[in-house]
Amino acid sequence: MGKWYNKITVFSTALFIALLLIPLVLPRFYTYILATIFVTSLLAMSLNLVVGHGGLYQFHHCAFYGVSAYTVALLITKAHLPYWVAFGAGPVAAAIVGYLIGWFCVRLSKLYFGMLQISLGSLIWALVFRWYSLTGGDDGIHGISMPDFISSTKSSYYFVLIVLTVSLILMYIILKSPFGATLQATRDNPERCEAVGINVRKHQLIALVISTFFAGVAGVLYVVVEQSVFPDLLFWVLSLEIFIMCLLGGWFTFAGPIIGAAIMVSLRTFVGVYTEYWTLVLGVLLILLIFFLPEGVMGFVLEKFGAKAERADSGGA
Amino acid sequence: MLRVEEVYKSFDGFGAVNGANLHVEKGAIVAVIGPNGAGKTTLFNLITGQLKPDSGRIIFEGKEITKLPPYVICRKGIARSFQIANIFPRLTVFRNVQVSILSQQNKSGRLFRPVTNMAVRETHEILEHVGLEDKAERLAGSLSHGDQRILEIAIALGNEPRLLILDEPTAGMSPEETKRTMDLIKDLAENRDLTILFCEHDMDIVFNVAQSIMVMHHGRTLVQGSPDEVRLNKEVQEAYLGGDEDA
Secondary structure, eight states, rough: HHHHHHHHHHHHHHHHHHHHHGTTTEEEEEEEEHHHHHHHHHHHHHHHHHHHOOOOOOOOTTTHHHHHHHHHHHHHTTTTOOOOHHHHHHHHHHHHHHHHHHHHHTTTHHHHHHHHHOOOOOOHHHHHHHHHHHOGGGGOOOOOOOOGGSSSHHHHHHHHHHHHHHHHHHHHHTTSSHHHHHHHHHHHHHHHHTTTTOHHHHHHHHHHHHHHHHHHHHHHHHEEEEEBBBBGGGSHHHHHHHHHHHHHOOTTTHHHHHHHHHHHHHIIITTTTOOTTHHHHHHHHHHHHHHHHHHHHHHHHHHHHTTTHHHHHHTTT | OOOHHHHEEEEETEEEEEEEEEEEEEEEEEEESSSSSHHHHHHHHHHSSOOOSEEEEEEEEEEOOOOOOOOHHHHHHHEEOSSSSOOOOOOBBBHHHHHHHHHHTTTOOOOSSHHHHHHHSHHHHHHHHHHHHGGGGGGGGGGGGGHHHHHHHHHHHTTTOOOEESSSSSTOOOHHHHHHHHHHHHHHHSSSSSEEEEEOOOOOHHHOOOOOOEEEETTEEEEEEEEEHHHHHHHIIIIIIISSSOO
């Protein structure tokens, strides 16, 4: 158990250092793509907290990502508040909206949860899309100036990398805590959880607040990288994409969604250059995945190379 | 310790429980018997809050628990197992029991402490008691049916209940597994100071283990008494023991 744990630590540290050095040699465009992958990874990871580990059908997760991004954009461009206030307010706003929507959703189960969630999330999208005077409608908000220390591609890359790393460590700690273990138990068997004295709804609601908070953090990072926001950030298509990232990477594993995000963003970027029908490739990939890797890429890797050790360490998925 | 008074429950007009009465003394092993569909499982679900009765009262240790949600009833000291193996299949055997203990210790909501070294001693103690210690690191879903049922009892023990309710603890078990389970139940009643309420199809087991037996028929309590009283009761003989159902 100890050995396996150390291997992961060594690998992550090496990867982190490599990612710190890589912008020094990488062209600007690729640095930007990497930063995009990081932002998307964090979004997918936040979704997987409740989907993979909590078993909740959070179908419209990017609504919270968008709420945060718009909060940051509006606070900076309209309210002229300091950056750090806006950056803090984004995730908090996302978590508050996550609490409100979650409060209704946890009263339903499985698919009904998902249907209500997607409707309420779409409502927020409609609000942003239609409220022209405040949000600029489908034009979005552009040219959000960032403070000097994160305004260049390289410096924003570092900012995103560091925030992502801190967020991942926090998520890891939370998942390995009694809260995380209990959350996984509510995923496996909510009825049994009630019978061992766990208030399942309350537990799920707290998980949703945590998850939407991290989606909000990803929203802040998006603004830092793109310096603009637009309504597609809250559109259900993006929610579907991040849901697929979780499945693709392996939703019962910790780091799976990162791999899913990397695959999806790369496909969109590099296949998207040749054809706008890059989703065709994605479709074929998904079919192959369902047949050959039902546990996702990461699930497959763990099964092949260290499933037992990982399980022993984590007490399960 | 537990009193069920004139409880009714119907589903879409079908009366599953039509006036059930039950009393369980502290430290006793009490069995509920009755043919399939007599309402035994429904009665248990009413006691532990999975279902809410239409009328009647359920009193535990002098306090009314009727219509409380399951997790509140559990915290008052009633734990249960289910008829079908009801475990956390994707978690290890160890974690299955640990989650239950953490809930009992009110630590389920802790966010920033590693769970790996919490409640470890208590978890191993229970696993040792029920004989699953050697399988602690296996995924619960990969256990044999018999072991999954034992794990269920272990999960229930994690709550440190005073009253343990077991819904057909030996259903689907081989004769050896059945014996092992019944030995465990007797052992629990003696060594853990537990009161046990269970239902069971196997009459040998019931008359062997239970000190008091309640007989249900068509959702109604026919009689509750000692094994001998029940054996000699005419109504019971007609309705159940002498009948062709599944005695």
